[in-house]
Amino acid sequence: MDRRIDVHLDAKLDLMLERVVDVPPEKVWAAWTQPELVKQWFTPTPWKTIDCAIDLKPGGEFSTVMLSPDGQQFPNQGCILDVVENRRLVWTDALGPGFRPVDSKTPQIGGFTGMILIEPEGTGTRYRAIALHKHEAGRQAHADMGFEVGWGIALDELVALMRSK
Numbered sequence: 001m002d003r004r005i006d007v008h009l010d011a012k013l014d015l016m017l018e019r020v021v022d023v024p025p026e027k028v029w030a031a032w033t034q035p036e037l038v039k040q041w042f043t044p045t046p047w048k049t050i051d052c053a054i055d056l057k058p059g060g061e062f063s064t065v066m067l068s069p070d071g072q073q074f075p076n077q078g079c080i081l082d083v084v085e086n087r088r089l090v091w092t093d094a095l096g097p098g099f100r101p102v103d104s105k106t107p108q109i110g111g112f113t114g115m116i117l118i119e120p121e122g123t124g125t126r127y128r129a130i131a132l133h134k135h136e137a138g139r140q141a142h143a144d145m146g147f148e149v150g151w152g153i154a155l156d157e158l159v160a161l162m163r164s165k
Contacts, residue, residue: 007115007130013139015131017151022124027162029086032116038064041161044153056083061097077102081113089116109145110138127155 009016021028031037035052042049043066050073051065063077079095082088094111096102104111115130129151133139 012136013133015139015142015147017129017148017155018127019155020121020124020126021155021159023159023162024123025086025118025120025125027165028118028125028127031158031162032089037161041157042154044150055097056080058082059097059099062091087118108141110134112138112142
């Protein structure tokens with residue numbers, strides 16, 4: 001059953017990247033939910049994702065380890081909140097697996113909830129990546145870190161990868 005999420009974005013708190021891409025929803029979903037695929041596109045080059053764990057259920061783990069160009073590792077652990085196959089993935093870094101509260105790994109952002117919304121559009125996909133923040137300073141810090149550019153480059157890499165699959 002597809003439970004609709006009615007997302008009301010607040011320009012002061014939320015960020016969104018929306019595009020139509022020329023790969024079908026099933027391939028976008030696979031890229032987001034299969035750890036071996038996530039590691040191939042999730043961070044914009046020259047960064048790399050060197051580890052990924054996904055337990056695709058509410059309360060399950062959604063974690064990555066990113067490697068910077070200078071060799072510094074950035075682990076990110078989160079908790080999946082909602083899953084609708086080929087349509088929606090929602091997670092937060094405010095919780096760990098099993099819905100356990102955790103301290104934010106990105107204190108400047110203060111934690112966020114991520115949403116990937118996938119809808120068929122022609123032979124492709126309408127793709128929306130949303131980051132919900134608890135305060136304006138966190139939203140601004142995430143924007144300043146390059147949310148739109150970084151998530152856009154990562155989406156380009158996802159599309160290129162999944163065209164080859």
